[in-house]
Amino acid sequence: VTLLEQNPRWRLVPRGQAVNLRCILKNSQYPWMSWYQQDLQKQLQWLFTLRSPGDKEVKSLPGADYLATRVTDTELRLQVANMSQGRTLYCTCSPGQISNERLFFGHGTKLSVL
Amino acid sequence: AQSVTQPDARVTVSEGASLQLRCKYSYFGTPYLFWYVQYPRQGLQLLLKYYPGDPVVQGVNGFEAEFSKSNSSFHLRKASVHWSDWAVYFCAVSMGDSNYQLIWGSGTKLIIKP
Numbered sequence: 001v002t003l004l005e006q007n008p009r010w011r012l013v014p015r016g017q018a019v020n021l022r023c024i025l026k027n028s029q030y031p032w033m034s035w036y037q038q039d040l041q042k043q044l045q046w047l048f049t050l051r052s053p054g055d056k057e058v059k060s061l062p063g064a065d066y067l068a069t070r071v072t073d074t075e076l077r078l079q080v081a082n083m084s085q086g087r088t089l090y091c092t093c094s095p096g097q098i099s100n101e102r103l104f105f106g107h108g109t110k111l112s113v114l
Numbered sequence: 115a116q117s118v119t120q121p122d123a124r125v126t127v128s129e130g131a132s133l134q135l136r137c138k139y140s141y142f143g144t145p146y147l148f149w150y151v152q153y154p155r156q157g158l159q160l161l162l163k164y165y166p167g168d169p170v171v172q173g174v175n176g177f178e179a180e181f182s183k184s185n186s187s188f189h190l191r192k193a194s195v196h197w198s199d200w201a202v203y204f205c206a207v208s209m210g211d212s213n214y215q216l217i218w219g220s221g222t223k224l225i226i227k228p
Contacts, residue, residue: 042202044158044218090157103150103216105157 003027004106006091014114018081021109023091025074030093030104033076035068037061038088038108047089050076051097063087086112116141118207120219127195128227135190135222137205147188148206148216149179158204164188175199197226 005024013019025033035047048057050070059066063085069077076091091106117140127133139145147164162173169181179190188205205219 042152042221044204044206044221046215102160102163103158105159107157 003030003093003104004091006106006109008109009107010110010112012112012114013080013083015084016082018079019083019111021078021080021089021091023076023078023106025076025093027093028073030095031073032094032097032101033070034092034094034103035066035076035078036090036092036105037064038090039063040086044090047078080111083111083113086110116207116217118205118217118219120203120205120222122222123220124223124225126225126227129197130194133190133192133195133199133224135203135205135224137188137190137219139186139188139205139207141186141207146208147179147181148208149173149177149188149190150204150206152202152204152221154201161190161203195224195226197228199224200226 003026007022011019032051034049036044037047038044048068050068053070053072055070057068064083065081067079071077088108088110090108092103094101094103119138121136144166149161150158151161152158161177162171162179164171164181172178177192179188181188202221202223204221206216208216
């Protein structure tokens with residue numbers, strides 16, 4: 001059973017352009033939604049965890065700037081801007097807040113820079 | 115600072131042979147430890163997790179891992195690998211509190227020889 005639906009699966013992003021990603025939660029028992037990035041060397045890094053509709057956070061990392069928004073109880077969005085290196089963004093969900101809970105991953109969105 | 119080291123970027127074993135993937139962690143306290151697997155072009159899936167208690171943890175598909183506090187290790191084992199085990203394996207540690215983050219190792223790619 002798929003808990004998360006991520007769109008799109010792959011995007012080619014012209015240098016200097018922003019891209020908007022979307023993640024839909026299919027099961028309300030896992031309301032803690034997060035974004036993780038995986039770089040080209042496969043290194044994973046936590047970006048954000050947003051629980052409540054209206055929550056927003058920004059973060060700048062080497063190679064990209066991020067804005068995450070929890071739109072509704074079932075929808076999480078991520079805007080990626082100023083991306084200089086390709087990466088894959090994964091949406092995750094979890095039953096609880098604390099970090100020893102199991103994470104469920106979406107299929108990911110692979111971003112490549114044009 | 116907490117960290118996770120997977121010293122082997124790539125491990126090659128013959129189908130039917132036994133397997134050990136190494137994971138060392140650095141953490142001042144009682145860690146919660148995880149192994150996740152990433153099959154080609156997919157998101158990550160949980161193999162097993164360690165909560166304080168029995169040091170040997172059983173996971174899915176015949177995998178197990180052993181926690182060693184004295185060695186600061188959480189190595190993954192399987193008695194007999196199958197070609198379908200070809201994937202990247204990630205070790206992760208959490209502090210088990212309200213911090214959302216998991217700290218990830220860099221991953222070990224498992225290649226199966228026929």
